[in-house]
Amino acid sequence: MxxxxxxxxxxxxxxxxxxxxxxxxxxxxxxxxxxxxxxxxxxxxxxxxxxxxxxxxxxxxxxxxxxxxxxxxxxxxxxxxxxxxxxxxxxxxxxxxxxxxxxxxxxxxxxxxxxxxxxxxxxxxNTRFAPASQYLKKVAESGRLGEVYYAKTGWLRRAGIPGAGGWFTTRAKSGGGPLIDLGVHRIDLALWVLGHPRPVAVTGMTYARFGPKLPGQAGDRYDVEDLACGFVRFANGLSMQVEASWASFCERREEMVTVLYGDRGGVEHSNMGEGYDWGVKLFRSEGGRHLVEQVKSFPAPKxxxxxxxxxxxxxxxxxxATARHGVYVMKILDALYESARTGREVRLDGN
Ligand SMILES: NC(=O)c1ccc[n+]([C@@H]2O[C@H](COP(=O)([O-])OP(=O)(O)OC[C@H]3O[C@@H](n4cnc5c(N)ncnc54)[C@H](O)[C@@H]3O)[C@@H](O)[C@H]2O)c1
Missing domain, CATH: 3.40.50.720 (NAD(P)-binding Rossmann-like Domain)
Structure with missing residues (x-):
């Protein structure tokens, strides 16, 4: 050929x-x-x-x-x-x-x-191309979790506001803070492994407790959130909690975690320690015993x-990773921000 x-x-x-x-x-x-x-x-x-x-x-x-x-x-x-x-x-x-x-x-x-x-x-x-992400997708699609009815996904950073005072922290140039910057990766990962269920309702909150207090001009030019959280409901009954921060009193430097809860098992995809080493934990029960299997090495994607x-x-x-998938995530991000701004649940249709 x-x-x-x-x-x-x-x-x-x-x-x-x-x-x-x-x-x-x-x-x-x-x-x-x-x-x-x-x-x-x-x-x-x-x-x-x-x-x-x-x-x-x-x-x-x-x-x-x-x-x-x-x-x-x-x-x-x-x-x-x-x-x-x-x-x-x-x-x-x-x-x-x-x-x-x-x-x-x-x-x-x-x-x-x-x-x-x-x-x-x-x-x-690019998160989808990481070996552990591809393993997570295989697990989610294998049926071993049963019906997944609840998920948590997020990326909390303890102290890592990017380019403070620059475009990242200026809403007119970035569109938002850690939710649109980091949350986008974890929301996409969760929805990709779950086969893009249709979101119907979103509630969100945003906070800016550290960015505006940065010294000098950086603080003056900070008009985005430094923590966002939210809750998404889907047409198939699934619900998902979302969180993202650039600065928060969380334990580790970076906490990137996605957990899927099914009626036959659970799975957690997260970084281990402070950096970018990935691990997957599988949870199930057998003969009344709770079993945890930790997977630390994965086949390298081609x-x-x-x-x-x-x-x-x-x-x-x-x-x-198509344009449709990008639009899909943007609609959820928009709804989280709108809910945070208005204090109301945002209904979504037509995804
Ligand atoms: N996928 C990932 O893991 C990942 C990681 C980091 C950043 N990003 C994304 O990549 C994008 C860039 O982020 P970054 O951290 O590299 O930012 P950056 O500010 O370091 O780099 C942006 C570059 O664009 C150039 N630029 C800006 N306006 C220009 C123009 N009009 N014409 C030509 N060049 C111009 C700047 O000179 C700069 O070198 C963002 O959307 C960010 O969200 C993705």
Missing amino acids: AKSRRIRAAVIGLGMGRYHATNYAACPEAELVALCDADEDRLRAAAKQFGVKRVYTRIDDLAEDRRVEAVSVALPNFLHAPVSIQMLEAGKHTMCEKPMAMNAREAEEMERAARKSGRLFMMHF ENAQSHFIHCIQKGRQPM
């Missing part, structure tokens, strides 16, 4: 974008051909690191580069929708960083633009998000 041609990829935004560039550079089916960042120092350093000659400080110039077939958008959140739409309209397959957009309305515009362009759009929900994106382009397949 003829070997598929390599897909020519580019990355816009070279903070997290360097991770995308690393994975494209390591993917035999991709060729990293261009980079873009308004920050010339970052651009120069990345161009040197990856040996890329085509470099742009202006997004419009990259959009016009016809050599570029696929692009990762790793810009601040407020640029996700306009730049993804611009890239799709320029005929480029587009992968967008999380969160998909500032809100569900923008996300739906992106979904429409992708459909109209006929190009592939993928959400960078693809990461970037190689998956490239392979889907080559094969003309839909990626496993």
Whole structure:
């Protein structure tokens, strides 16, 4: 069989974008051909690191580069929708960083633009590609939990407000605080492993107890939450508790936890210790005894998000993290924020 041609990829935004560039550079089916960042120092350093000659400080110039077939958008959140739409309209397959957009309305515009362009759009929900996440999905789909009727998912950080005073903590540029930044990963993970049940009602609360007290300008330019929590009800009877913080008196530096409770068993997916080592615990009962099985090593997935994106382009397949999945999470985030703002439950329909 003829070997598929390599897909020519580019990355816009070279903070997290360097991770995308690393994975494209390591993917035999991709060729990293261009980079873009308004920050010339970052651009120069990345161009040197990856040996890329085509470099742009202006997004419009990259959009016009016809050599570029696929692009990762790793810009601040407020640029996700306009730049993804611009890239799709320029005929480029587009992968967008999380969160998909500032809100569900923008996300739906992106979904429409992708459909109209006929190009592939993928959400960078990279948590799904981690070995333990894929194991969790297998467990959830195996039937060994019985019917899952309750879930908890969240990411609490003890002291880690990103870029205080910058775009992350400015609502007009980020869309929100830890809920849209960290919660998005854990909500997507839970819903992905549960097969995207339809949400019908959402209640949320947000707090900003630490960010506004940061020293100097950082505190003045802090208008997002530093902790959010909420509760989502689904049409199939499932309910889910959600929590996310950048700063809170939790025990560990990072607490990333998703628990599924079924009527035949339970499963917990979480980081172990302070960092990013993942573990899965399985709970069940046998002969009246409560059994806990801890799994710490997992088969390595064949693809990461970037190689998956490239392979889907080559094969003309839909990626496993679609625009619809992005819209789905944005609707829940919007509802959590709206409920926090109004003090009321928000009803959802038509997901
Ligand atoms: N999936 C993950 O695990 C993960 C991790 C970190 C960040 N992110 C996401 O990645 C995105 C970027 O976050 P970050 O931490 O890299 O932020 P960052 O501020 O470090 O990087 C953003 C880059 O975009 C560039 N930029 C901004 N406006 C530009 C413009 N108009 N034209 C060209 N370049 C421009 C900046 O110069 C900067 O280098 C965010 O949406 C964030 O949520 C995802």
